[in-house]
Amino acid sequence: MAETKYIFVTGGVSSSLGKGIIAASLAKLLQARGYKTTIQKLDPYINVDPGTLNPYEHGECYVTEDGAETDLDLGHYERFLNVNTSQANNVTTGRIYQSVIEKERRGEFLGKTVQVIPHITNEIKERVQLLGKNHEYDIVITEIGGTVGDIESLPYIEAVRQLKWELGDDNALVIHLTLVPFLSAAGELKTKPTQHSVKTLMESGLRADILVCRTEHELSDDIRRKLALFCNVKQEAVIQSIDASTIYDVPNMMLQEGLDTVTLKKLNLPDDTTPNLTQWNEFLKRHKNPKHEVTIGLIGKYVELQDSYKSILEAFIHAGAANEVKVKVESIHSEFINQSTIQNKISHLDGILVAPGFGERGVEGKIDAVRFAREHKLPFLGICLGMQMAVIEFARNVLQLKKANSTEMDPNTPHPVIDLMKEQKEITHLGGTMRLGSWECTVKDDSTAKEVYGTNQIFERHRHRYEYNNQYTTQMESHGLKSTGVNPKTNLVEIVEIEDHPWFVGVQYHPEYKSTVANPHPLFIAFIKAAKEYSQKKNNASLAQ
Numbered sequence: 001m002a003e004t005k006y007i008f009v010t011g012g013v014s015s016s017l018g019k020g021i022i023a024a025s026l027a028k029l030l031q032a033r034g035y036k037t038t039i040q041k042l043d044p045y046i047n048v049d050p051g052t053l054n055p056y057e058h059g060e061c062y063v064t065e066d067g068a069e070t071d072l073d074l075g076h077y078e079r080f081l082n083v084n085t086s087q088a089n090n091v092t093t094g095r096i097y098q099s100v101i102e103k104e105r106r107g108e109f110l111g112k113t114v115q116v117i118p119h120i121t122n123e124i125k126e127r128v129q130l131l132g133k134n135h136e137y138d139i140v141i142t143e144i145g146g147t148v149g150d151i152e153s154l155p156y157i158e159a160v161r162q163l164k165w166e167l168g169d170d171n172a173l174v175i176h177l178t179l180v181p182f183l184s185a186a187g188e189l190k191t192k193p194t195q196h197s198v199k200t201l202m203e204s205g206l207r208a209d210i211l212v213c214r215t216e217h218e219l220s221d222d223i224r225r226k227l228a229l230f231c232n233v234k235q236e237a238v239i240q241s242i243d244a245s246t247i248y249d250v251p252n253m254m255l256q257e258g259l260d261t262v263t264l265k266k267l268n269l270p271d272d273t274t275p276n277l278t279q280w281n282e283f284l285k286r287h288k289n290p291k292h293e294v295t296i297g298l299i300g301k302y303v304e305l306q307d308s309y310k311s312i313l314e315a316f317i318h319a320g321a322a323n324e325v326k327v328k329v330e331s332i333h334s335e336f337i338n339q340s341t342i343q344n345k346i347s348h349l350d351g352i353l354v355a356p357g358f359g360e361r362g363v364e365g366k367i368d369a370v371r372f373a374r375e376h377k378l379p380f381l382g383i384c385l386g387m388q389m390a391v392i393e394f395a396r397n398v399l400q401l402k403k404a405n406s407t408e409m410d411p412n413t414p415h416p417v418i419d420l421m422k423e424q425k426e427i428t429h430l431g432g433t434m435r436l437g438s439w440e441c442t443v444k445d446d447s448t449a450k451e452v453y454g455t456n457q458i459f460e461r462h463r464h465r466y467e468y469n470n471q472y473t474t475q476m477e478s479h480g481l482k483s484t485g486v487n488p489k490t491n492l493v494e495i496v497e498i499e500d501h502p503w504f505v506g507v508q509y510h511p512e513y514k515s516t517v518a519n520p521h522p523l524f525i526a527f528i529k530a531a532k533e534y535s536q537k538k539n540n541a542s543l544a545q
């Protein structure tokens with residue numbers, strides 16, 4: 001293939017229409033036809049990356065192999081495509097300005113006045129084309145965050161306009177995602193918001209080549225014709241995106257609507273293959289036809305917003321399909337767990353996952369939940385802060401170090417079983433300075449982890465500052481909390497397990513980031529399997545009564 005082709009996805013009318021899922025679905029279809037495809041997200045906010053954002057703002061922060069803290073849409077890209085993304089796949093306004101200002105300080109602009117146009121727009125164009133360099137990809141899909149008409153997205157829209165002009169119509173196209181609302185009083189779908197949104201795009205000199213219309217009802221031929229005529233696109237380029245019961249249905253829905261065909265045609269690329277979605281459809285079949293059901297408690301403090309734990313929820317879906325089990329997730333707010341509520345909140349569950357997190361709020365409830373799982377032999381998976389809570393619980397209630405804590409929660413604890421490493425103690429800037437990205441871990445023999453992974457060497461992604469304090473290892477191990485995975489270079493503990501328990505695993509890393517449709521994560525698969533066995537035992541016991 002000669003030139004890399006660029007697809008830009010913009011959004012209109014409203015936010016939260018699912019640009020990320022549409023971009024990922026199109027990428028999936030192109031990949032399934034043999035095109036090497038990657039996706040990039042441009043975020044118009046001024047944070048340099050989402051690492052310093054509270055999950056209530058934009059949901060979970062997704063971490064890549066190379067340790068970039070990124071937007072959660074990159075998680076969708078990896079889950080759909082099973083291809084790693086990197087820092088280059090997520091760019092924010094903050095990062096663009098930081099880099100332009102650094103260049104200015106180095107004197108690279110040779111005395112020129114530094115301006116939004118051309119300096120900021122050039123930097124955006126460079127970041128977009130960076131992925132197309134080296135011809136590693138046939139197609140780069142760039143999703144522009146926000147909604148057209150927002151002041152902060154203007155430089156991005158202008159950069160796309162320039163790129164489209166420079167690259168030519170065969171090499172770049174714009175997909176505009178809009179909403180076609182249904183007015184129940186009139187009993188009608190309305191096209192006007194879409195017309196206005198396309199007009200706003202035109203005011204910035206950008207024409208939409210394809211319209212993807214989110215709708216709750218089927219678009220009739222009449223509506224499609226109207227949208228095509230007034231928005232200046234061919235009728236075949238009006239694509240309906242009706243509400244789906246699962247995001248994993250969207251690639252097939254887009255296939256049916258011909259989004260891939262019209263895209264290839266516009267980019268002048270051969271359309272002589274059919275997408276191979278065999279593995280994808282196999283997953284969907286298993287996902288939709290479960291033979292069992294388990295209920296898992298997801299214990300965290302950001303549970304009001306589902307997006308805060310996006311990758312964990314998706315990893316459950318992948319692992320459920322692998323086990324042919326429907327995983328019902330009950331989100332439980334850790335702030336409301338205490339000795340008097342715990343029975344009510346947890347005893348009916350088939351397993352609990354104690355979630356990652358930062359800060360003091362809600363940690364005591366997490367510790368109570370861990371204790372319940374340990375004492376009642378309920379399957380337990382602790383992730384990052386969840387693992388740290390398992391260590392604290394064990395120290396307090398088994399080793400009887402009653403004031404044991406993490407120095408994150410109590411800097412003066414007499415038993416800092418979770419503590420900062422020396423390098424972390426010297427850090428003053430919070431952005432991008434945690435232990436991030438992929439790190440090696442040596443898995444010990446005769447452990448659940450070894451059984452799960454089937455190998456002694458694994459690589460998993462991290463995002464934390466605090467660590468298991470190795471001064472307590474001997475004491476913990478002799479009482480039954482085993483360290484079954486360690487970093488071979490630093491000796492930091494990455495996995496803990498309780499020996500005398502059917503399934504109790506805490507991991508300092510984030511397995512959820514690596515779970516994809518094609519590669520469900522082995523830890524999640526094993527956890528759901530353990531929950532299934534637990535629920536079957538429970539059912540057999542109640543039948544026997």
Ligand code: GLN
Nearest residue numbers: 356357384385464465466
């Ligand atoms: N707050 C903990 C730390 O910084 C855990 C972080 C997390 O759960 N991602 O170590």
